[in-house]
Amino acid sequence: xxxxxxxxxxxxxxxxxxxxxxxxxxxxxxxxxxxxxxxxxxxxxxxxxxxxxxxxxxxxxxxxxxxxxxxxxxxxxxxxxxxxxxxxxxxxxxxxxxxxxxxxxxxxxxxxxxxxxxxxxxxxxxxxxxxxxxxxxxxxxxxxxxxxxxxxxxxxxxxxxxxxxxxxxxxxxxxxxxxxxxxxxxxxxxxxxxxxxxxxxxxxxxxxxxxxxxxxxxxxxxxxxxxxxxxxxxxxxxxxxxxxxxxxxxxxxxxxxxxxxxxxxxxxxxxxxxxxxxxxxxxxxxxxxxxxxxxxxxxxxxxxxxxxxxxxxxxxxxxxxxxxxxxxxxxxxxxxxxxxxxxxxxxxxxxxxxxxxxxxxxxxxxxxx
Numbered sequence: 056x057x058x059x060x061x062x063x064x065x066x067x068x069x070x071x072x073x074x075x076x077x078x079x080x081x082x083x084x085x086x087x088x089x090x091x092x093x094x095x096x097x098x099x100x101x102x103x104x105x106x107x108x109x110x111x112x113x114x115x116x117x118x119x120x121x122x123x124x125x126x127x128x129x130x131x132x133x134x135x136x137x138x139x140x141x142x143x144x145x146x147x148x149x150x151x152x153x154x155x156x157x158x159x160x161x162x163x164x165x166x167x168x169x170x171x172x173x174x175x176x177x178x179x180x181x182x183x184x185x186x187x188x189x190x191x192x193x194x195x196x197x198x199x200x201x202x203x204x205x206x207x208x209x210x211x212x213x214x215x216x217x218x219x220x221x222x223x224x225x226x227x228x229x230x231x232x233x234x235x236x237x238x239x240x241x242x243x244x245x246x247x248x249x250x251x252x253x254x255x256x257x258x259x260x261x262x263x264x265x266x267x268x269x270x271x272x273x274x275x276x277x278x279x280x281x282x283x284x285x286x287x288x289x290x291x292x293x294x295x296x297x298x299x300x301x302x303x304x305x306x307x308x309x310x311x312x313x314x315x316x317x318x319x320x321x322x323x324x325x326x327x328x329x330x331x332x333x334x335x336x337x338x339x340x341x342x343x344x345x346x347x348x349x350x351x352x353x354x355x356x357x358x359x360x361x362x363x364x365x366x367x368x369x370x371x372x373x374x375x376x377x378x379x380x381x382x383x384x385x386x387x388x389x390x391x392x393x394x395x396x397x398x399x400x401x402x403x404x405x406x407x408x409x410x411x412x413x414x415x416x417x418x419x420x421x422x423x424x
Contacts, residue, residue, distance in 0.1 A: 098119055099121055099128055101123045103135055103259065105187075105193060131267055137258075138260065141272075144226075149236065151211070151215045156177055158236055169196060178221035188204045259277075289327070290325065293322075329423065335383040358390055367396060368396060370399065371399065
């Protein structure tokens with residue numbers, strides 16, 4: 056019986072499972088490499104060569120945007136022909152600083168550009184860089200033979216060699232060696248300057264599909280102008296003032312502010328007005344009529360004139376400040392200090408007289424030495 060039991064167990068097999076077993080009917084080949092991942096092509100931007108910064112140097116673009124060298128290949132264009140400009144470039148007509156002429160008309164400038172017609176008491180030729188030449192060609196057409204494209208680094212030396220050669224440059228490239236010439240009475244250095252009526256202004260805008268322009272508008276890679284009024288400071292430096300003798304007599308006759316009748320608004324327009332008041336105020340100063348001698352003083356009430364014009368800093372280097380007395384000088388310094396006016400070139404003592412008068416306005420630091 057044992058023998059038969061061992062025999063039965065050795066022949067036993069487990070019952071088949073009720074769970075079905077999946078058997079593949081076909082086999083797909085396993086790929087040996089993955090398909091290439093497509094990379095989005097960058098959006099290309101072409102900048103009109105008439106734009107003063109057409110190279111795109113120092114330009115911060117959104118990710119996925121790049122500068123194109125040709126307009127044909129570009130998806131977006133920054134152009135002077137755009138229907139909706141977003142940035143303006145203000146230019147200035149400039150001459151060497153020693154030039155006497157203050158202004159010309161827009162028509163005269165156009166005649167020089169288009170016809171080569173010289174301007175009386177003005178230029179007979181113009182220098183421009185390549186971008187300005189293209190920009191003003193949009194406005195006035197092809198330039199005459201009296202307009203010369205010139206490297207900006209050579210413009211000043213060429214203009215200084217010829218009193219009748221002037222230059223068109225972007226406003227933000229002005230240099231103290233240049234005098235800015237008014238056009239039809241408008242000068243971009245002035246506070247009351249109105250760009251909308253100024254003829255030396257180019258406008259640029261984007262041309263392209265709206266979905267590609269939106270990131271650019273958000274990034275705002277270009278400022279809306281190259282002339283920022285809140286970066287400007289107007290400093291007016293005047294010649295010697297002496298409120299005595301004939302001037303004093305007119306003040307006595309017509310009132311303290313009479314000498315400022317014609318020039319007062321011009322002086323008041325300055326952010327910082329310098330006055331070189333050559334003589335001290337003195338309580339015992341004699342009447343102005345029939346003045347005798349060359350030692351001078353002013354009546355203390357005459358300071359009303361300096362108040363009226365908006366004095367900010369007084370120059371004490373005049374020849375006659377010490378004429379009357381040491382007390383008159385001290386009293387005058389106190390009168391200036393009470394009004395908050397700074398002084399330089401003189402003072403309570405030698406050390407004070409050596410100190411500069413320091414101003415900071417609209418981010419500009421200015422010192423009178």
